[in-house]
Amino acid sequence: MTGFFRLYARSPSALVGLVLLLLVIAMALTAGLFFPKNPLALAGPPLLWPFQDAHLWLGTDNSGRDIAAQIFHGARISLLIGLAAMALAITIGIILGALAGFYGGIADDILMRITEAFQTLPNFLLLLMLVAVFGSTLTTVTIAIGLVSWQAPARLTRAEFLSLRTREFIQAGRTIGLGDATLIFREILPNALPPVIVYASVVMAVAILLESALAFLNLSDPNVASWGNLIGLGRAVLRTAWYVSAIPGIAILITVLAVSLVGQGLNDALNPRLRGR
């Protein structure tokens, strides 16, 4: 483990990513400690600029809610949605990709046609439809984001399975009478996992961006402190109080940057040959 960390830490950008990510995680964990009150409750006069009041150091939004509190609590929402949607997308992708790659033939044809259909459809448009049909609560939004993000992991898993299923150790497994399920999950999957795990960081970064875009359009859960909601709110006062939109945008930027840097760092540490590419 320490050896792996040393490999990871060789790249400065990977370290920066890790520090930023830990910072965002710390914000999410301490949100309840520093801002125990509801972040969507009124805290002061509306449109107070940052650094005017020591208690409301990031200022207040259009209706007088504490921006700092919304940023800290928003970190929870973004990470939560990002992680959960990523887990769902990766699970769907692995299952469909494994079935298509392992069985080939008709199963592969059908599953790949479906994957292609999802790729042809603009995923944000599909997301809009899912939210329109199933409503915009935290749970439905997370599931909807997961449902539009599984195509690339499925293709990756399929490619790995296609190349692994004819290897000798799998033939050996067949000869000693292992069932398909054992072959798929105990033998091939562990070998196919690393590139999919690395790609998970991309899925998570995109999931966070998708949620913020939905929230910006007022189509995400309005009852939670989401960074995208705040940006959408600030749009109405852009001319005079642009900081309301600017601050949460920086939070999103830092989080997405951190997740992708960590992913890239993991990739470089796992495939040292590709370093510098």
Next chain:
Amino acid sequence: MRVLALAGRRLLSSLPTLLIILVGLFLLLQLAPGDTVDALVAQMGGGDQKLTEELRRFYGLDAPVAVQLSRYLWRLVQFDLGHSAIYGKPVASVILERLPATLLLMGSALSLAFFAGIVLGILAARKVNQWPDTLISTLGLVFYATPSFWFGLMGIVVFAIKLAWLPPGGFETVGAGYVGLARVLDIARYLVLPTLTLALIFLAIYLRIMRASMLEVLTLDFVRTARAKGVAEQAVIVRHVLRNALLPVVTLIGLQAGTMLGGSVVVESVFALPGLGRLAYESVVQRDLNTLLGIVFVSALLVIAVNFIVDLLYARLDPRIA
């Protein structure tokens, strides 16, 4: 000719995909709470039972789902997208009105992302691990992480509100009555910020892939051969490396055409552009399901068309395919 046949076969194979999309979405929309008639009645300020039933019969919504689906598909074959109850005219004409803005935005954003991404990618690859590479790669990472709508809003703050160089939104100056070149220039001014906003994330992706693919190709034997026989460095890059290194980027354009169309939903609503994306958002909010299905159909066709062009380009770049 063989290239065309090949691309044509790919085009044909996208028909089942299109069918899956349409059937899937039609069934999905059956799950939606409330149909067009509900939305219509709500817009009229309520109506009695008899009126709703009559409207349902008029729009064919009283038939079983399977019948509605087959009717819908049959109409699509004839390019009839149905009638928008909200806009009060055929969906096809609603979409046609909104299509130019989106095509213009997508075309300009794609060209910007493609050319800027390639140039920056080449620059970074030629100075790999030196400061220009570090700078370009860092910029790429930041662009990738920037939410497009936020970038758009900040662009409005700086260039429209503070500096007053560009208009904050819209498609052209209303009531100015420009014609010809003056109108083109006017629209171009309105499209500067939206184009930049939509192109940003794709620029970041293309530059990253272009850089990696240049580095890959630069290590290949034929490049060494070209250099060994004394071809000038400029010519090695342009004539030998570039053509090969472009392939992954071109593939990516086809793969991401859908993502770009999705991105234009957000960008169009930031800048109040009267495009397809904004129409999609409006029809979600107004529950105009007929229009929404039509938009999805047209977007899928657009994505398939882009992929067709990409196939042709691909064969042109790589003679081994044709």
